[in-house]
Amino acid sequence: MPVSLPLRMIPATAPRVPRAGFLPGSDIAAWLEEMARHAGMKFFIVPGSSEDLEPGGLLLMPATVSSAPAQFGPRVQPAAVEHGCVAVPLPMQLDPQLAPEEARRLLQYDYYFFHPSIGLIAFEESDAIQPEVLVVPPLPRSTSWMHAVHGRTPLPELLHITLALSEDVSGLFGEASEDIGSSDPKDLQRDSGKGAWVKDTLGNAIGTFGSWIMSGISKLGGGSDAGGDGKNADSSSGSGGKTGHEGKQRSPLWNKLQSWSAEQLAKLQRQREGAVQRLLNMLESDPDKGLRYALPLGGGERGRGIAPPSGRLSERNPTFGFGMRGGGGAADFWNVSADTQWKLRQKYLDLANRELAVGNFDRAAYIFAHLLGDWHAAAGALVRGKRFQEAAKIYEEKLQNKHLAAKCLEDGGLLAEAVLLYADLERHEKCGDLLRLLGREHDAVEAFRRALSGSSDRLHDARILYEKLNQPGLALAVLASGWPGSAQARACLETHFEYLHRLGAHDDALALAMRLDETRNHIHPPLEMARALHIIREKQTDPRVRERLSSVNITAIGYALRSCAPGDAHAFAEVLQKMEASDLLLRRDAIRYAESRFHEPRAVIKPQSSTKAPVSLTKVQQWSLPKDEDVEWHRFHTSGDSWLVRGAHRRSVQEFWMLGTRDTTVGKLTPCTSRHSTSHLQAHLLRGSTAWLPFSRGEQGTFYGCARLEDFRHPPTSPEPLISRLGWMPPAVIAMCPTPDGVWILHAREQGTIDLSHSTLEGKLRRTYALGISQGEMPEGVHMVTHGEHIWISAGSAMVYVAQGKIVAEMDLQAPIHRLVASPHTHTPGVLVSTSAEVKLITPRVVEEITLGSRGGNQNFGAFFGDGRILVGSERGAKILAGVADLKEIGSIDPLGLIVDYAPWSVDSMAVLDAGGMVRIYR
Numbered sequence: 001m002p003v004s005l006p007l008r009m010i011p012a013t014a015p016r017v018p019r020a021g022f023l024p025g026s027d028i029a030a031w032l033e034e035m036a037r038h039a040g041m042k043f044f045i046v047p048g049s050s051e052d053l054e055p056g057g058l059l060l061m062p063a064t065v066s067s068a069p070a071q072f073g074p075r076v077q078p079a080a081v082e083h084g085c086v087a088v089p090l091p092m093q094l095d096p097q098l099a100p101e102e103a104r105r106l107l108q109y110d111y112y113f114f115h116p117s118i119g120l121i122a123f124e125e126s127d128a129i130q131p132e133v134l135v136v137p138p139l140p141r142s143t144s145w146m147h148a149v150h151g152r153t154p155l156p157e158l159l160h161i162t163l164a165l166s167e168d169v170s171g172l173f174g175e176a177s178e179d180i181g182s183s184d185p186k187d188l189q190r191d192s193g194k195g196a197w198v199k200d201t202l203g204n205a206i207g208t209f210g211s212w213i214m215s216g217i218s219k220l221g222g223g224s225d226a227g228g229d230g231k232n233a234d235s236s237s238g239s240g241g242k243t244g245h246e247g248k249q250r251s252p253l254w255n256k257l258q259s260w261s262a263e264q265l266a267k268l269q270r271q272r273e274g275a276v277q278r279l280l281n282m283l284e285s286d287p288d289k290g291l292r293y294a295l296p297l298g299g300g301e302r303g304r305g306i307a308p309p310s311g312r313l314s315e316r317n318p319t320f321g322f323g324m325r326g327g328g329g330a331a332d333f334w335n336v337s338a339d340t341q342w343k344l345r346q347k348y349l350d351l352a353n354r355e356l357a358v359g360n361f362d363r364a365a366y367i368f369a370h371l372l373g374d375w376h377a378a379a380g381a382l383v384r385g386k387r388f389q390e391a392a393k394i395y396e397e398k399l400q401n402k403h404l405a406a407k408c409l410e411d412g413g414l415l416a417e418a419v420l421l422y423a424d425l426e427r428h429e430k431c432g433d434l435l436r437l438l439g440r441e442h443d444a445v446e447a448f449r450r451a452l453s454g455s456s457d458r459l460h461d462a463r464i465l466y467e468k469l470n471q472p473g474l475a476l477a478v479l480a481s482g483w484p485g486s487a488q489a490r491a492c493l494e495t496h497f498e499y500l501h502r503l504g505a506h507d508d509a510l511a512l513a514m515r516l517d518e519t520r521n522h523i524h525p526p527l528e529m530a531r532a533l534h535i536i537r538e539k540q541t542d543p544r545v546r547e548r549l550s551s552v553n554i555t556a557i558g559y560a561l562r563s564c565a566p567g568d569a570h571a572f573a574e575v576l577q578k579m580e581a582s583d584l585l586l587r588r589d590a591i592r593y594a595e596s597r598f599h600e601p602r603a604v605i606k607p608q609s610s611t612k613a614p615v616s617l618t619k620v621q622q623w624s625l626p627k628d629e630d631v632e633w634h635r636f637h638t639s640g641d642s643w644l645v646r647g648a649h650r651r652s653v654q655e656f657w658m659l660g661t662r663d664t665t666v667g668k669l670t671p672c673t674s675r676h677s678t679s680h681l682q683a684h685l686l687r688g689s690t691a692w693l694p695f696s697r698g699e700q701g702t703f704y705g706c707a708r709l710e711d712f713r714h715p716p717t718s719p720e721p722l723i724s725r726l727g728w729m730p731p732a733v734i735a736m737c738p739t740p741d742g743v744w745i746l747h748a749r750e751q752g753t754i755d756l757s758h759s760t761l762e763g764k765l766r767r768t769y770a771l772g773i774s775q776g777e778m779p780e781g782v783h784m785v786t787h788g789e790h791i792w793i794s795a796g797s798a799m800v801y802v803a804q805g806k807i808v809a810e811m812d813l814q815a816p817i818h819r820l821v822a823s824p825h826t827h828t829p830g831v832l833v834s835t836s837a838e839v840k841l842i843t844p845r846v847v848e849e850i851t852l853g854s855r856g857g858n859q860n861f862g863a864f865f866g867d868g869r870i871l872v873g874s875e876r877g878a879k880i881l882a883g884v885a886d887l888k889e890i891g892s893i894d895p896l897g898l899i900v901d902y903a904p905w906s907v908d909s910m911a912v913l914d915a916g917g918m919v920r921i922y923r
Contacts, residue, residue, distance in 0.1 A: 009092040009114055017069045018078030018439060020087040022046065022113065024057040024414045025075075025389075028134050031058045034073055035131045040064075042128045044111065048412075049386030050118055051359070057413070059113050059123070061087060075416055078439040079113075086112040090439040116413050116437070117386075276340055283347045291351065291363070296371050297344060348372050352381075361385025375399055379408075388412025396421070410434065423447075426714075432468060445469065456661045456689070457709065458482040459491055466499055475499060485906065487640025487687045489523040490532045497536045506542040513548040517555075524866075524907075525825035526560035527568055528740050529553075530575045537579070550579055561590060563828065568788045571741070614879065615891045617922035620909065623663035625917035636901035636913040637685040643903070644685040645913065657683065657693055659712040667712035671695045671705075671719065682783065684738050686761075692726065692738065695719040704729060704736070728763030730755075735784040735793070740825070742766065744786050746793065756791070756802065769805030785822035787829040790844055794820055799833065803844065813840065823864050832862030832870065839872045841887075861899075866907035875899045878910075893922050 023034055026048075035043060041060045048056030062070070065084060072078055079087040082094055083103040094114070098106065109122040282289055348371050355364035361381045369378035375398040382391035392408035395401045406421035415434045422430045432447035448468045455461050458478050466475035476499060482492030500509040515521050516533070523529045533553040540546050557572050564572065573590040625633070625645065635646040641662050648655045658668040671693055681694035681702055688709075695705045697719075705722030716722065729736075732748040742760050749755055757768040783794045791802040794817040801809040815835035823830040830843040839862040861878070863871040869890075870881040875898045880891035897914040905911040909923040 007120065008095050009088060009116075010095040012080075012091055012093040016080040016090055016093070017067070018072070018090055019062050019066065019070055019081045020079040020113075021060040021070065021072045021076040022057055022079055022087070022089075022115075022413075023060070023073075023076045024412075024416070026055045026057075030075060032131055032134060034058065034060065034076060037073065038070065041070075042111070043130075044113070044123045044127055045129060046113060046115065046121060047118070048389075051386065059087060059111075061111050077415065077437075083107060085110065086114065088114045089116060089437060091436055116415075117411055118413075276344075280340075280343060280347065283351070287351055287354075291367070294348070294367075294371050297341065297348070297373065345372065352377070356381060356384070359385075361387065365390075369394075379404070383408060383411075386412070389414060392417075406430075429464060429468070456664070456666075458486065458488055459495060462492075462495060462499075472499060472503055484521055484523040485640070487642055487689065489640075490528050491688075493523060494532055494536055498539060501540060506545060509540065509542065509545045510548060513545055513552060516549075516552045519559075522556060525740055526556060526564070527571055527825070530557050530560070530572060531741075534575050534579055553579060557590070560826075563826065564788070568825070614889050617880065617891050617893050617910070619920050620923045621663070621921040623919055625658065625660075625919065626665060627917060631917070633900045633913060633915065633917060635683070636903045636911065636919075637683065638903040638905055638911055639685040639687060639689075642685065642689045643911065643919070644683065644691050646683065657691065657707075659689060659691060659707075659709070661689065666709060667715065669693065669707055669712055669715050681733065682735065684736070686738055687740075692736075693722075695723055697723075704733060726763075728759070730757065735782040737784045737786045737791075739786055744784065744791060746782065746784055756805065767805070769802075771800075771802070771807060773800075781816070781818075783817065783820045785820045785831055787822045787825065787831075790822075790829040792820055792822070792831045792842070794833070797835075799842075801842075801844065808844075811842075818859070819861065821862055821864060824866055824868060827864075827868040832864065834860050834862045836860065841870065861902050863902045863904060863910065865910060866904055871902055871910060873899065873902055878902065878912075895920070 021034075023030060031043075035041075038060055040063055042063050044059040044061065045055050046057040046059050047053045060070075060072070060076070062081065070078070078090045080090055080093075081087055083098065083100075085107060086094065088094060092114075110125045111123040111127075113121045113123070115121055283291075283294070348367050352364045352367040352372075355361070355367065361384050365378040365381040365385070365387070368374045368381060375394050379391045379394040379399070382388075382394070388408040388411050392405040392412070392414075395405035395408060402421050402425055406418045406425065406427075409415075409418035409421065415438050419431050419434050419438075422428075422434070428447045428451035432444040432451065435441075435444035435447055448464055451464055452461055458481065462475040462478045465471045465478065476496060479492045479496040479499070483489040483496070484493075486492065496512065497509055500506075500512065523532065530553055533549050533556070537546050537549040537553070540549065554576070557576060561569060561572060569591055573588075576590055630649050630651055631647050632650055633645060633647050637644040643660050645658045645660075646655065647658060654670065656668050656670045659666045666689070681704065683694065684692045686692065690709075691707045692704050693707055694702045696702050703723050704726050705719050706725035707722050711722060730745060730747040733745060734748060734754070735746045737744045738761065742758055745757050745759065747755055747757065752774055754771050754773040755768055756771055758766045760766065781795065785792050789804055793800050793802065797813050797816055799811050799813060799817060799820075800807050801811075813833060813835060815837050817833055817835055819832075819834040821832040821834075823832075828843065830841060833840045833842060836859065839860050841862075859874060861871070861873045863873075865871065865880075868882075870887070871878050871893075872881065873879070873893065877895055877899070878893040879889050880893070881887045882890050893910070893912065895912060895914060897916055897918065900913045900915055903911045903913075905921050906923075909921050912920050912922060914920075
């Protein structure tokens, strides 16, 4: 049965010789320059899109078959020639391959070009152009340039300006002539109101000449140019002894001017209202004609309407042009009522949607941009119409969004211009991809190397080395350094096996699987290790590797079931069932074994004094945060070798978050909150240097946002993009706690009750529990930590323990709780509760809490090492406790300054942040 296969482009499997070229854009000067370099070639005009036949570039095809490569300018994208007539971008090739007889039968035209975004374009021999058709002689002029022409006679020199008055001088003064000379000039009342009003109203309209004329009018009206208030004095005029201000009457000229100006303004407003009403009727009856006279409403402060300074609406070309085609001119604001504005906007929106529906994207862009002032929508319409170059200009110049501008240029085939924008954005990997498409391999390699420079993301670096630079050995070395101790341990392990499988290195994969037999090579927590090994095993095809991974995973799960939490036992059993689907009893037996441990009675653990003197921990590393005397530090979080610190400016009390990796600071973000803010949402640092931070939305409240490594390097202007990444979260979040396989969220419902839900890190809801707590009963300052299905929630001095979605115990510690810390997932469930007075250890197996004491000072801290040891400290120092049957003090930390916070750094070390911004690692 015959099968139709579409002709497409795929990456070339072998190096190709450039014999043709494509010059994107419609710059005629660049076309002529390239034509002059290759006079022996044939030239064809390539359209901008399949719908728009405006020039989008120039295709250069060889006139004869030659094996020598062509040398093009830097803006030309080189192309190879297949079957003697099809130009294909240099790093690509046609798929499927055509036999010579198939090519002769299918390729009926003389020349073809496979455009990256438009597709296959055909040309006939007659479509070729010559350079001379691009050069047009200027239009003939009525006068010869060889003979001089006398210009206009210049106007005579301006000597002075006088006010043109009526010949009947007495008529100018009217009845006021009776009072002339009746009082001393020094005692006359000075009134600036009359002349000033006229100058303000008319002077602005007629410019500088008008201001001089108005000065004469104000004198006629009795005003003063100085604008002084004058002094009141009695007048002995015949008006009955009134003051000069009250006794004088306005002149007839003044009254006429005032009446005339009011009539003109009212007449102009009536004309404009009539013009707008006619426009509304025209938009209803003849929309196409109405668009030619449409009143631009603009955007922002220009919402009143903009049109020439007259009572009529001028005709415009309703075709989009960046910067309003047709030149500039005088314009002013039309005062349009709010109701009329709304009607106009609705008409414009309806017409824009109509144009989009019929595919007239150019006119839709005109309506959005020039009539509504919505440049976002205008750019979107141009993108839909494949007017990528103009859309990119809007994004870059109007919206200051270089990311979307570069994407538009890339989609439009303007790869060289897109590379420049991506370089400004430091998107070096993207630059390398486009440079490789342009055939500039050396520049592409340099761009990929710049993408590797300064990066701390092992997965990113390994992918570039493997896929872009073809250096699998270095890629595997980078991945091997990422496990078992980094924050990307699981992903690095999975990718390591994936690359070995792609390379067909099954022996190396088997050796790597054998290394996982050693406990020191296991990643933590064990549940992550079990899930990772199962995923790796499913992707392997070599039976030896699959069998070895199964053995390693079953052994690791067996060890983990000895000490895992009850909730994790079910998760381990699910992994076992997937690996050994034929063993129907394996899941049941694993759960029984794990749950049997939780019914064994255990003695209450009480800390005892050690018989040996505690040993001070050794400082193994230190670095300083960026120094700023106006900054104070408050909180320190760690995850693998990444850290997150919260600080605030003393003067502005503005908070910020700073992210770093090891001793390198990545950048900082400002969440728009202050240290006196009413929000008590806690920040969380996840794997991969991803942070979930609280961001303020003003009166709307505080919301969580997801900030990644790139966001700290280049902070966004608004937190909205970060908040939108966690838009799946329920409203009214009270507290949350991420876990390796999801996130627990405590949130309020509309009815005022509190629910506890568990979701994946991508937002897929797994389960929800109704706790039966009222939001009104919960004070501010809520903390929540989890250990599998064990959850502790504190508010004020009260704390509740939740297991399997039910409140198991409630307790009151008689002091405000300022921190909860859960034990490592590889150890027995427990929580350290820090109050202003002391630190307590609470476990599900112990009814009574264990008081661990304090270190002295104003604030106490409790923290777990990765190996389960406990730290009890304050701003003055800390003691280290350890033990199985009892807890003994085995060590201490003696800092050099006041301590702000403690955080676990690795399995056996602790990070300490002091008030001066110094971070020290103790082991």
